[in-house]
Amino acid sequence: MTKTEASEFYNIPAEILDEYESWGLCDEVKKIMGAWQYDDRDIERLSMIMTLHDIGFSNKDIEIYMRLMLEGDSTEQERLRMLSDKRSNTLDEIHFRERQLDRLDYLRFKMKKNRRNHAQNHPYICR
Incomplete structure (x- = not known):
């Protein structure tokens, strides 16, 4: 799924997708022919990012939280x-x-x- 498709289908602002990509958390995202491709795990992560954003986390805290989450249960x-x-x-x-x-x-x-x-x-x- 491309960035535009993910943005439209899941109603995720493009700015959130840009930020997600800039954090380097996109292990599962592949750049194909100049366009990012999102899979289900990326969409789950983006859902978490939006939840954290909605409850008032700053972008910096969201990035920290997401990095911790990717490290696994030890965090x-x-x-x-x-x-x-x-x-x-x-x-x-x-x-x-x-x-x-x-x-x-x-x-x-x-x-x-x-x-x-x-x-x-x-x-x-x-x-």
């Missing part, structure tokens, strides 16, 4: 650590956003309350 602990770190960081971000929402809701509540109090203290204001 499982390091890959698990990377995933656990990302999970922890994501939870920290979620909690930070929750605090932001609480503050936003408080400010909105306070403004609405002030508006109601102002309307009650000035009966000539239409409600």
Whole structure:
């Protein structure tokens, strides 16, 4: 399967394929008549890359993770650590956003309350 075919069939941006090729992780990819040819294992790896990208891994971390994955089971602990770190960081971000929402809701509540109090203290204001 060519790069264009893989990109279209699996809905993988061409930039991801270019990056994948630049990392030298394409042992199974063969360059035939000037075009890269992808097999099923490459597509599985690309799926993993896209998953890592979707969960917020940087390109550098994706490359590290993929190199570890290709080394085999002996790197499982390091890959698990990377995933656990990302999970922890994501939870920290979620909690930070929750605090932001609480503050936003408080400010909105306070403004609405002030508006109601102002309307009650000035009966000539239409409600």
